Structures are given as C-alpha cells and as structure tokens.
Amino acid sequence: MKTKKLHRDKVNIITLGCSKNMVDSEVLSGQLLANEIDVVHENKKSDHNIVVVNTCGFIEKAKEESINTILDQVELKKRGKLDKVYVTGCLSERYKQNLEAEIPEVDAFFGTMELPMILKQFEADYKSELIGERLLATPQHYAYMKISEGCNRTCSFCAIPLMRGQHVSRTMEDLVKEAESLVRRGVKEVMLIAQVLTYYGLDIYKKRMLPDLLNRLADVKGLEWIRLHYAYPSKFPMEILDVMRQRDNICNYLDMPLQHAANNMLAAMKRQITREEMEDLTAAIREKVPGICLRTTLIAGFPGETLDDVEELKEFLVKQRFDRVGIFTYSHEEGTSGFALTDDVPDDEKERRAQDVMEVQQEISFELNQEKIGKTFKTLIDKKEAGRYLGRTEFDSVEVDNEVVIHSKKKLPIGEFVNVKVTKAYDYDLEGEVVD
Numbered sequence: 001m002k003t004k005k006l007h008r009d010k011v012n013i014i015t016l017g018c019s020k021n022m023v024d025s026e027v028l029s030g031q032l033l034a035n036e037i038d039v040v041h042e043n044k045k046s047d048h049n050i051v052v053v054n055t056c057g058f059i060e061k062a063k064e065e066s067i068n069t070i071l072d073q074v075e076l077k078k079r080g081k082l083d084k085v086y087v088t089g090c091l092s093e094r095y096k097q098n099l100e101a102e103i104p105e106v107d108a109f110f111g112t113m114e115l116p117m118i119l120k121q122f123e124a125d126y127k128s129e130l131i132g133e134r135l136l137a138t139p140q141h142y143a144y145m146k147i148s149e150g151c152n153r154t155c156s157f158c159a160i161p162l163m164r165g166q167h168v169s170r171t172m173e174d175l176v177k178e179a180e181s182l183v184r185r186g187v188k189e190v191m192l193i194a195q196v197l198t199y200y201g202l203d204i205y206k207k208r209m210l211p212d213l214l215n216r217l218a219d220v221k222g223l224e225w226i227r228l229h230y231a232y233p234s235k236f237p238m239e240i241l242d243v244m245r246q247r248d249n250i251c252n253y254l255d256m257p258l259q260h261a262a263n264n265m266l267a268a269m270k271r272q273i274t275r276e277e278m279e280d281l282t283a284a285i286r287e288k289v290p291g292i293c294l295r296t297t298l299i300a301g302f303p304g305e306t307l308d309d310v311e312e313l314k315e316f317l318v319k320q321r322f323d324r325v326g327i328f329t330y331s332h333e334e335g336t337s338g339f340a341l342t343d344d345v346p347d348d349e350k351e352r353r354a355q356d357v358m359e360v361q362q363e364i365s366f367e368l369n370q371e372k373i374g375k376t377f378k379t380l381i382d383k384k385e386a387g388r389y390l391g392r393t394e395f396d397s398v399e400v401d402n403e404v405v406i407h408s409k410k411k412l413p414i415g416e417f418v419n420v421k422v423t424k425a426y427d428y429d430l431e432g433e434v435v436d
Contacts, residue, residue: 008038009037009038009049009050009083009122010038010039010040010043010047010048010049010050011032011037011038011039011040011048011050011051011052011122012039012040012041012042012043012048012050012051012052013025013028013029013039013040013041013042013051013052013054013137014042014051014052014053014054014069014073015041015042015054015137016053016054016055016056016062016065016066016069016089017054017055017056017058017062017066017089017090018056018058018193019144019191019193019229020144020146020193020194020195021054021056021089021090022137022138022144023134023144023145023146023193024054024088024089024112024115025041025052025054025137026134026135026136026137027115027134028052028054028088028115028118029041029134029135029137030130030133030134030135031115031119031124031126031127031130032119032122032124033135034127034130034133035119035122035124035125035127037122037124039135041135041137042137046081048082049082049083049084050082050083050084050085050086051073051076051082051084051085051086052086052087052088052118053066053069053070053073053085053086053087053088053089054088054089055069055070055087055088055089055090055091055092056089056090056091057089057090057091057092057093057094057095057159057163058090058159058160058331059328059331059333060331060332060333061331062091063091066089066091067091070085070087070099070103070106071103073085074103074105074106077105078105084107084121085105085106085107086106086107086108086109086110086118086121087099087106087108087109087110088109088110088111088112088114088118089112090112090160090163090164092109092110092111092112093111093112093113093162093163093164094159094162094163094335096109096111107121108121112163112164112165113149113165133178133181136185136187138398139382139383139414139415140185140186140187140415141186141187141188141189141380141382141414141415141416142187142188142189142190142191142225142380142382142398143182143187143189143190143191144190144191144193145175145178145179145182145190145191145192145193146170146193146194147169147170147175147192147193147194147197147200147210147213148167148168148169148170148194148195148196148197148199148200149164149165149167149168149170149194149195150164150165150166150167150168150195151164151166151167151195151196151199152166152167152196152199153195153196153232154270154337155259155269155270155271156268156269156270156336156337156338156341157259157269157299157302157330157331157333157336157338158333158336159333159335159336160195162335162336164195167195167196167199167202167203168203169199169200169201169202169203169204169205169209171204172209172212172213172216175213175216175217176216176217176220179217179220179223180220182223183220183221183222183223186415187223188222188223188224188225188380188415188416188417189223189224189225189226189227189380190217190223190225190226190227191227191229191397191398192217192226192227192228192229193229193230194229194230195230196230196231196232197210197228197229197230197231197232198210198231198232198235198236198237198240199232200213201213208237210237210240211237211239211240211242211243214226214240214243214244214247214250215243215247218243218247218249218250223249224249224417225249225251225380225394226247226249226250226251227251227253227394227397228240228244228250228251228253228254228255229255229397230255230256230257231254231255231256232256232257233256233257233258233271233273233277233278233281234271234272234273234277236256236281236285238284238288241285241288241289242288244289244292245288245289251293251394251395252289252291252292252293252394252395253292253293253295253394253395253396253397254285254292254293254294254295255295255296255297255324255397256294256295256296257296257297257298258271258278258296258297258298259271259297259298259299260298260299260302260309260313261275261278261312261313261315261316261317262275262305262308262309262312262313263275264304264309265302265304265305265309268302268303268304268338268341269299269302269338270337275312275316279319279320282294282320293323293324293394293395293396294320294322294323294324295322295323295324295325295326295397295400295401296322296324296325296326297325297326297327297328298313298325298326298327298328298357299327299328299329299330300327300328300329300330300350300351300353300354300357301329301330301345301347301349301350301353301354302330302338302345303330303332303338303341303342303343303344303345304341304344305330305345305353310353310356310357313357314356314357314360317357317360317361317364318360318364321364321368322361322364323365323368323395324365324400324401324402325357325358325361325365326400327354327357327358328354329347329350329351329353329354330343330345330350362427362428365427365428366425366426366427369402369425369426369427369428369429369430370425372422372425372430373422373423373424373425374421374422375421375422376419376420376421376422376435377393377394377395377404377419377420377422377432378393378394378417378418378419379391379392379393379404379406379417379418379419379420379432380392380393380415380416380417381406381412381413381414381415381416381417381418382398382403382414382415383414384412384414388405388406388407389405389406389407389408389412390403390404390405390406391403391404391406391418391420392404393420401428402428402429402430403429403430404420404422404429404430404431404432405429405430405431405432406418406420406431406432406433406434407431407433408433408434410434412434418434419434419435419436420432420433420434420435421433421434421435
C-alpha cells in the first residue's frame with residue numbers, strides 16, 4: 001500500500017558523458033512522465049527533491065567528473081535540500097560495489113541496463129509500449145537515436161564492452177517508429193549513434209543492415225537530415241555510401257574514429273586495420289561521395305607511442321585533410337587488455353602531444369573553411385545567442401563541429417532551415433548572411 005506524501009516528487013536527471021547516455025536519460029524521463037512523476041533535465045530552479053546522476057566511466061577525467069557530481073548531490077542531501085540521490089550509467093555499472101562502499105549516502109546504484117529497477121524506486125512500472133518515446137533533453141528540432149547497444153570489438157584501450165556489454169541491435173521496425181514519433185514532435189534531424197554503427201543488424205538479421213535501415217529512415221516524411229556517427233573502419237560496408245549518395249536527406253557526413261596512423265600503434269590498439277587500408281578506405285569513400293565531410297577521433301599517448309609515431313600521425317593528417325578531428329589523451333583503464341601495458345607516457349606529455357597534433361589540424365580546418373567563403377549552404381538554425389543566430393550545415397554535427405554565425409535583422413525561426421552565404425571563415429567557425 002502506497003503511503004501518502006506531503007509533496008509531489010520532482011526528479012532531476014543529470015547526464016554526464018556521451019550522447020548515448022543522453023538518450024538513456026531521455027528514455028528514463030519518458031518512463032517517469034508516463035507514470036505521472038514530474039521530471040526535468042539539468043534543473044536550474046532547484047525545485048526538485050530527487051536526483052538521478054547518469055554517469056560516465058569511459059576515461060579517467062570522465063570518472064572524476066562523475067564522482068564529483070555524485071558527491072555534490074550527496075552534500076545537498078546532507079543539507080536537507082534533497083530527499084534521494086540515485087546513480088546509474090557506465091561508472092555505476094563498472095564500479096558498483098566500490099561506489100556503494102565509498103559513498104553509502106547514495107540511496108541506490110544501478111547499471112546501464114537496469115531501467116526497470118530504477119523505476120521500482122519510484123513505485124513506477126516499465127511501460128514497454130513506450131519504446132521510442134522519450135522526453136528530449138535536446139532542442140525539439142534535433143535528436144540522437146541509438147540504433148544498438150554495446151560492442152563486440154576488443155580494442156585494447158576501450159572499457160565500453162565492460163560497461164555496455166555485447167552488441168545488441170534494435171529492430172528496424174522500432175527505429176522507424178521512433179523516427180516517425182520524433183518527426184511528429186518537431187524533430188528535423190536525427191543523429192544515429194551506436195558504439196559501432198556499421199555492425200548494425202549482424203546479431204538479429206545475420207548481416208550488416210545499416211544500408212537497409214538508412215533507406216527505411218530516409219522514407220520517413222518530414223525527416224530532413226540523417227547523420228551518421230561512430231562508424232568502425234575495419235570491414236566498412238561500402239553500401240552505406242550508395243544510400244548516402246542516392247538519398248537527399250542523408251547528410252554527406254561520416255564520423256569514423258581511426259585512433260592513430262602508425263601501424264605499430266594500430267596493432268597495439270587492436271584496431272584490425274593498417275594505415276594503408278585506412279588510406280584506401282578514405283579515398284574510396286571520397287570517390288563514392290564527392291564532397292563528403294569526414295570526421296575522425298584520435299588518441300595521444302598510448303603505451304609505447306614514440307615521437308616518431310606522433311610525427312607520422314601529423315603527416316597522416318596533412319595528407320588526408322580530414323574536415324573534423326577530435327583527440328583524446330590515453331587513459332589507462334583496468335579491465336582492458338591495454339592495462340597490461342606500461343603506461344609510459346606522462347600525462348603532461350600526452351597533453352603536449354595532443355595539442356601538437358591539433359595545431360596541425362587547426363591549420364587544415366582553417367584552410368578548408370576558407371574554401372567555403374562565397375558559397376551558399378542550407379543551414380539549420382539551432383539558437384539565438386548574444387544577438388546573433390547560430391546554425392549548422394549538413395557538414396556539422398552538434399557541439400563538436402563548426403557553427404555558422406548569422407547576423408540578421410530579420411527574425412529567423414529556431415529549428416528551421418535557411419540558405420546562408422558564407423562571408424567569413426575561421427579555424428572552426430563560419431560567418432554568413434541569409435540569402436533567398
């Protein structure tokens with residue numbers, strides 16, 4: 001029998017880490033809302049009495065941020081500002097027993113796949129009919145869509161399989177249904193995310209089905225941009241590019257983490273690909289989809305990395321001229337095969353190498369952006385800030401890529417598309433004016 005409360009619960013969800021975590025938080029929010037429980041994301045008003053911290057455990061910096069956030073919320077609970085603090089996500093999945101011992105003030109810890117267990121804390125039921133329904137934490141015109149969970153790869157630096165398990169694809173029917181639901185709510189762009197996007201379908205359809213999924217999603221009326229994140233380069237299914245070229249609403253954009261360019265580093269990282277194969281792949285991709293935007297991610301300071309390896313990586317960037325590059329410093333993670341190696345690059349040297357690599361890419365990015373001056377691009381208006389509008393082209397994903405700064409006396413509707421002629425270009429941003 002439920003006890004009567006003097007006040008109605010209000011739950012604040014704090015999300016740390018990647019966009020996959022954000023989707024999990026949105027799903028939890030949708031389930032709570034369906035059970036008539038008030039829920040908000042990153043609440044600034046402090047009028048909530050319960051907090052759920054959705055943690056990240058990917059690298060050391062992310063773990064520190066997660067722990068500090070938990071401790072901050074526990075302190076608020078001690079001061080009577082909160083009734084309950086719950087913790088979920090990757091850090092909780094990986095270190096649950098340690099966290100329970102070290103931070104006993106947290107009311108309960110949950111793993112990455114324990115959504116029904118979280119709901120039980122609120123005397124709420126998991127509603128399977130809500131698959132695909134969620135309370136968006138993003139602006140209403142774009143959303144992330146997770147097409148699979150987990151990863152079967154054994155990259156030596158990565159702890160994701162320890163926290164997310166093996167690869168599990170969602171059905172095409174569920175994903176199309178979710179996309180249609182998102183469009184009805186005003187979403188114009190979906191960003192497809194997974195730990196390994198190109199593995200989609202192998203488990204449930206016994207073959208790679210991402211091209212088929214893309215065609216199905218491209219048929220959803222009102223869905224104007226479909227963007228691909230986190231494609232694995234080894235055994236890349238080239239059929240994806242045929243669909244990208246044929247369908248107007250699939251962005252000419254591919255996020256494909258390569259991690260390094262030196263073959264000894266790629267072998268140590270267990271990437272199952274060589275530099276030569278990566279070069280052949282990028283050439284084939286660019287040939288199939290002329291003008292495609294290629295984004296990649298790299299790691300600096302992996303065990304055994306030499307200054308010669310760093311120079312090879314820089315030379316690779318100069319040769320390949322990727323449109324977008326992000327770089328992480330190596331984090332020595334227990335449970336990974338890389339943990340058996342000696343973490344022999346000091347942290348300050350890892351940072352120096354990362355900065356050194358990014359200085360090379362900064363110049364490349366500047367040169368590529370300069371080539372855009374005078375050209376007109378279809379641009380999605382994301383927000384208005386400090387008297388100017390900020391938008392993105394099909395070659396720019398949210399938060400990680402270029403923004404287009406637009407000065408306009410005319411009011412521009414947020415979440416709508418306009419044509420923008422580029423007038424100025426910088427290292428990582430563009431400026432332009434609206435044209436008819």
